[in-house]
Amino acid sequence: MFTVKQVARVAGVTPRTLHHYDEIGLLKPSRVGANGYRYYGEEAMLRLQQILLYRELDLPLEEIRKILGRRDFDVLAALEDHKKALGRRIERMKQLLTTVDKTIDHVKGNKKMSEQGLFEGFSEEEQERYALEAEKLYEPETVRASNRKWKGYSASKKEQILAEGKAIYSDLVAVMPKGAHSPEAQAIVERWRMHMDYFWTPDLDQLSGLAQGYNNDPRFKANFDKLHPKLAEFMREAVKIYVARKKGK
Amino acid sequence: MFTVKQVARVAGVTPRTLHHYDEIGLLKPSRVGANGYRYYGEEAMLRLQQILLYRELDLPLEEIRKILGRRDFDVLAALEDHKKALGRRIERMKQLLTTVDKTIDHVKGNKKMSEQGLFEGFSEEEQERYALEAEKLYEPETVRASNRKWKGYSASKKEQILAEGKAIYSDLVAVMPKGAHSPEAQAIVERWRMHMDYFWTPDLDQLSGLAQGYNNDPRFKANFDKLHPKLAEFMREAVKIYVARKKGK
DNA sequence: CCTTGACATTAACGTTACGTTAGGGTTTAT
DNA sequence: ATAAACCCTAACGTAACGTTAATGTCAAGG
Numbered sequence: 188m189f190t191v192k193q194v195a196r197v198a199g200v201t202p203r204t205l206h207h208y209d210e211i212g213l214l215k216p217s218r219v220g221a222n223g224y225r226y227y228g229e230e231a232m233l234r235l236q237q238i239l240l241y242r243e244l245d246l247p248l249e250e251i252r253k254i255l256g257r258r259d260f261d262v263l264a265a266l267e268d269h270k271k272a273l274g275r276r277i278e279r280m281k282q283l284l285t286t287v288d289k290t291i292d293h294v295k296g297n298k299k300m301s302e303q304g305l306f307e308g309f310s311e312e313e314q315e316r317y318a319l320e321a322e323k324l325y326e327p328e329t330v331r332a333s334n335r336k337w338k339g340y341s342a343s344k345k346e347q348i349l350a351e352g353k354a355i356y357s358d359l360v361a362v363m364p365k366g367a368h369s370p371e372a373q374a375i376v377e378r379w380r381m382h383m384d385y386f387w388t389p390d391l392d393q394l395s396g397l398a399q400g401y402n403n404d405p406r407f408k409a410n411f412d413k414l415h416p417k418l419a420e421f422m423r424e425a426v427k428i429y430v431a432r433k434k435g436k
Numbered sequence: 437m438f439t440v441k442q443v444a445r446v447a448g449v450t451p452r453t454l455h456h457y458d459e460i461g462l463l464k465p466s467r468v469g470a471n472g473y474r475y476y477g478e479e480a481m482l483r484l485q486q487i488l489l490y491r492e493l494d495l496p497l498e499e500i501r502k503i504l505g506r507r508d509f510d511v512l513a514a515l516e517d518h519k520k521a522l523g524r525r526i527e528r529m530k531q532l533l534t535t536v537d538k539t540i541d542h543v544k545g546n547k548k549m550s551e552q553g554l555f556e557g558f559s560e561e562e563q564e565r566y567a568l569e570a571e572k573l574y575e576p577e578t579v580r581a582s583n584r585k586w587k588g589y590s591a592s593k594k595e596q597i598l599a600e601g602k603a604i605y606s607d608l609v610a611v612m613p614k615g616a617h618s619p620e621a622q623a624i625v626e627r628w629r630m631h632m633d634y635f636w637t638p639d640l641d642q643l644s645g646l647a648q649g650y651n652n653d654p655r656f657k658a659n660f661d662k663l664h665p666k667l668a669e670f671m672r673e674a675v676k677i678y679v680a681r682k683k684g685k
Numbered sequence: 686c687c688t689t690g691a692c693a694t695t696a697a698c699g700t701t702a703c704g705t706t707a708g709g710g711t712t713t714a715t
Numbered sequence: 716a717t718a719a720a721c722c723c724t725a726a727c728g729t730a731a732c733g734t735t736a737a738t739g740t741c742a743a744g745g
Contacts, residue, residue, distance in 0.1 A: 192692070202693090207732060222740060223694055236539070243532060247730070266540045270533060277529045283492060284522045290485065291515045441721075451722090456703060471711060472723055496701070 188218065188226040198235055213252050214238060237265070244272050355379050359422060360415045367424035376422075376429040391430045398426035437467065437475040447484055462501050463487060486511070489518050493525070604628050608671060609664045616673040625671075625678040640679045647675035 191202040208214035209225065214235055216225035227235075234255065241251040254265060355378055362371040380394060415421075440451040457463040458474065463484055465474035476484075483504065490500040503509070604627055611620040632638060664670075 190693075201733085203732065203734085206694090211731095224740085225693085240532075240536065240539075249730090263540065263543055266536055266543065270536050270540075273529055273533045273536065277526055277533070280522055280526045280529065283489070284519060284526070287489065287515055287518045287522065291512065291519075294511055294515065439722075450704080452703065452705085455723090460702095469722095473711085474722085498701090 188228050189232075191225050191227075194227045194232070194235070198232075198239060200239070208235075208238070208248070211248060211252075213248055240266075240269055244269065244276075352382060355382055356418065359425075360418055363415065363417070363421050367421060367428055372421075372425045373429055373432075376425050379426075380429075391433055394426060394430055398423045437477050438481075440474050440476075443476045443481070443484070447481075447488065449488070457484075457487070457497075460497065460501075462497055486514065489515075493518075493521050601631060604631055605667065608674070609667055612664065612666070612670050616670060616677055621670075621674045622678055622681075625674050628675075629678075640682055644672075644675050644679045647672045 189197075191205050195202045195205060205214065205216075205225065205227075209216060214231060217228035217231045218226045220226060237255055238248075238251055241254065242248070246254075355375060359372070359375050359379075362369060362375060365371050383394075438446075440454050444451045444454060454463065454465075454474065454476075458465060463480060466477035466480045467475045469475060486504060487497075487500055490503065491497070495503075503514070604624060608621070608624050608628075611618060611624060614620050629643060632643070
C-alpha cells in the first residue's frame with residue numbers, strides 16, 4: 188500500500204493528479220485510512236498504468252473511464268488498440284519530421300516547395316486547395332472585382348460570353364490530338380487569354396495558376412470533365428507552354 | 437490572402453483558434469479589411485506553421501510567442517531544433533510502444549514482467565522502489581507497527597540488536613566462499629530470521645521480499661556494500677534457497 | 686511531552702487553450 | 716429579396732489539473 192506521494196513518484200504524476208482522479212471517480216484509492224489518508228494497492232497501480240497509457244493518447248479522462256469501466260473490459264484488445272494508435276502517432280510524427288525537413292530546404296535554398304507541403308502532417312485533408320488558392324488568384328479583392336465586372340454585363344452579353352467560353356473549350360478538345368505544343372493549341376490559349384479579359388486581366392503567372400486551378404477545383408473540374416476527361420490536364424499543359432514561351436521572349 | 441476559414445482548413449485548426457491567436461497577439465492577420473475581416477498572407481502562413489510546430493511539442497503559447505518574438509530569431513536553427521525534438525518524441529513513443537508490448541505479454545501469458553518495467557516510459561526514475569514496495573513489505577501499517585516496536589526498546593537493547601545485526605551480516609560475509617547453499621549460510625539465514633523478530637515477524641514470502649529489497653533500496657544497499665559488494669546479492673540468494681526449502685517441506 | 690518538518694486532508698479559486706452559444710453584420714447565390 | 720454561408724465581437728463554458736490556504740497527522744529529536 189502506497190500513499191499519494193509514493194504513487195505519484197513511481198507513476199510520474201503529482202499527488203494533485205491522484206486527488207483529481209479520486210474526485211472524478213476515475214481512480215479510487217484501494218483503501219482510505221481512518222485518518223482520511225489514501226492508500227493505493229497493486230490493482231490501483233495497474234489501473235493507473237492503464238489510465239496513463241490512454242492519457243498519452245490524449246483521450247479525455249471521461250473517455251478513459253468509460254473504456255476502463257466496461258465490465259467486459261478487454262485489456263488485451265485495449266492494449267492492441269493502444270498499439271495501433273501509437274503507431275499512427277509515430278507515423279504522423281515522422282510525417283511532420285519530413286515536413287520540417289522540406290521547410291528547412293525551402294528556407295535555406297529558397298527552393299520551390301510548392302507551398303502545398305507547408306502543412307503536411309498538420310491537417311490530414313484538403314491541402315490541395317491551398318496550392319490553388321496560394322496562387323493569389325482567389326485573393327478576395329480580385330475575386331470581388333471579377334464578380335463586379337461580371338455582374339455589370341447585360342444578360343445577353345453574359346450569354347455571349349459564356350458561349351464564347353464554351354466554344355473555346357470545345358475547340359481545345361478538338362485540337363487535343365495535335366498536342367499541347369501545336370500552334371493550333373497555342374492559338375486557342377491566346378483566345379482564352381483574351382476571353383479572360385471579360386472577368387479580369389491576369390498576368391502570366393496568374394494565367395498558369397488559373398489553368399492549374401481548373402485541375403484542382405472540383406467545381407471547375409467537373410464541368411471540364413463533361414467535355415473531355417483529359418481536358419483540364421491538357422489545358423494546364425498548353426497554358427504552361429504558352430506562358431513559358433511568352434516569358435522566354 | 438486567405439480568410440479565417442480558409443487558413444483554418446489548410447492548417448488543420450478552427451477559425452476560433454485563429455481568433456484566439458489574434459487576441460493574444462500570437463498571430464496577427466496580415467491585413468484587416470474595412471469590414472473587420474481578417475486576411476492572412478504568405479508570411480502569416482509561415483508563422484502559423486512555426487507556431488503549430490512548437491505547439492506539437494506542447495510548448496505553451498506564451499512560450500512560443502517569446503521564442504518567435506526574439507528579434508534574432510533564427511528560423512533555420514529553430515527548425516533544426518524541431519527536428520531534434522521531434523526525433524526525441526518519436527523515440528519516446530517507440531519506448532511507449534515497447535512498454536505496451538511488454539504489458540501485452542504480461543497480461544497474455546501472465547509472464548513475470550518484473551513489475552519494474554510497469555511504468556517505464558512514464559517516469560524516468562525511481563521505479564526501482566516500486567519493485568521493493570510492491571512486495572507489501574512497506575504496507576504502512578506494517579511499517580508503523582515495526583517502528584513502534586523498535587521505539588519500545590531501551591537504548592541499550594537497541595545497541596544490542598544493532599550489534600547482533602552487524603554480527604549476522606559479517607558472519608554472512610565470512611561464509612560467502614562456501615556458497616549460498618551451504619549449511620553454514622543457511623544457518624545464518626535462520627539466525628537472521630530470528631533477528632527480524634525484533635521488528636516484526638515476516639512470513640516466508642515477506643522474508644524473501646525483504647532480502648530482495650536489500651538489493652533494490654539504495655539506502656540498504658549502500659550499507660551492505662560497505663561490508664562486501666556482493667553481500668546483498670548473496671543474501672538474496674541464500675534467503676531464496678532458505679524459503680524454497682521451508683516451503684518445500 | 687512538546688515541537689518541528691514532512692507529510693496528509695479538504696476547499697476553492699486560477700490557468701491554458703480553446704469550444705460554444707449568442708447576437709448581429711457582409712457577401713454571394715438564387 | 717432572401718437565404719446560405721460567411722465574417723465579426725463578446726462572453727461564458729470546459730478539461731485537467733496548478734496553486735494557494737487552512738488544517739490535521741506522524742516519525743524524529745531535544
